[in-house]
Amino acid sequence: MSLGHSLTLTIPFPSSRLANIAERALNVDKELKSDQVKRIITTDDDKLIVTFDCTSVKMLRVSVNSLFDLIIMITKTMDAFDGLE
Amino acid sequence: MIAIGLEGSANKLGIGIIEHNTETGVVKILANIRHTHVTPPGTGFLPRDTAVHHREFIIPVIKEALETSNVKIKDIDVICYTKGPGMGAPLVSVAIVARTLALLWNKPIVGVNHCIGHIEMGREITGANNPVVLYVSGGNTQVIAYSEHRYRIFGETLDIAVGNCLDRFARILNLPNDPSPGYNIEQYAKKGEKFIELPYAVKGMDVSFSGILSNIETIANEQLSNSQYTPEDLCYSLQETVFAMLVEITERAMAHIGSKEVLIVGGVGCNLRLQEMMAQMVEQRDGKVFATDERFCIDNGIMIAHAGLLAYRTGFVTPLEKSTCTQRFRTDEVHVAWRDT
Incomplete structure (x- = not known):
């Protein structure tokens, strides 16, 4: 059953390997308010797919913003250090 | 590796x-x-x-x-x-x-x-073998000794960390946070002349700093304006009081476990006055103080x-x-x- 406010993000990565790494790194931390936010992170080939389902628009905004901060950090790390010898 | x-x-x-x-x-x-x-x-x-x-x-x-x-x-x-x-x-x-x-x-x-x-970094750098560890920083204040595969906490703060107490007092005096508030308090304290008596809060093996902070905050607000005491006097008095408390519980832990070594770690540990006061206590017990510089x-x-x-x-x-x-x-x-x- 939906909590009323939902959003699906589809974020393309350069390869399915990198999308998979992002998915595994993000899935370690559970949402703190699990009764108000349901978040599912999966991949589809080279795409990272995140669905949010929240009890309020505010919770949705907070949750999406904090996940974006982490995704940006992951992509920066990939840019700087993937394939480094 | x-x-x-x-x-x-x-x-x-x-x-x-x-x-x-x-x-x-x-x-x-x-x-x-x-x-x-x-x-x-x-x-x-x-x-x-x-x-x-x-x-x-x-x-x-x-x-x-x-x-x-x-x-x-x-x-x-x-x-x-x-x-x-x-x-x-x-x-x-x-x-x-x-x-x-x-x-x-x-x-x-x-x-x-x-x-x-x-x-572990303190032990490695100083070569201290089995010391009583005083871990003092902005977030933690603990006296620790090792036994049976665990670092056991002998005593700790009951409220705020000693570094937090010093940092927040630096804020009251508007001291810069560069390189760190504690460093600037230490420099001010060197120029302090008058000692003001502050609460001394050792409770068994534990310590408490929040009451001392509120007390000295009141003194700062009341006395600095009429120039009875200088900010330097206050920094000096605060340092002497809280460090004396830490030295006391460390000495008691040494007596408990029969160790002659003290290792000071954590950000407050690079305060030379704390190291000096600890050394005075440890010398009387024929022991040795180990401490590191700011890098560690x-x-x-x-x-x-x-x-x-x-x-x-x-x-x-x-x-x-x-x-x-x-x-x-x-x-x-x-x-x-x-x-x-």
């Missing part, structure tokens, strides 16, 4: 790279780079802004550490990160990078207790790499799915497999 350590539990972001020669036991520091989030005078650092700072600087700081150390990625055996204790948002910002690196480079990951990092006392990545590598060498790894962070993580929760009983 080589480890890289990522630390960001408070306002210091640190990356360190360390090498252990498993045959000779020689430890070599290959890189120890730090970047500090310094806030304007009169203000403290907040979790959110600190996390933003760490996210901004972590990539260049890792790059600098790798360049300084000259190690190849394939030579790194393990990635270590601070699991806790500390501020949630800054911890997670650093842990997410540690996880991504572990997955990109296909390396194991080890979550490290920040306090254990301080203790103040939060750094090398201590995380070092403690993580000690655990890794005993076979410990953190499964990636469990590489979380925790704001509360007590020193005595960690099984110290790398030391004898």
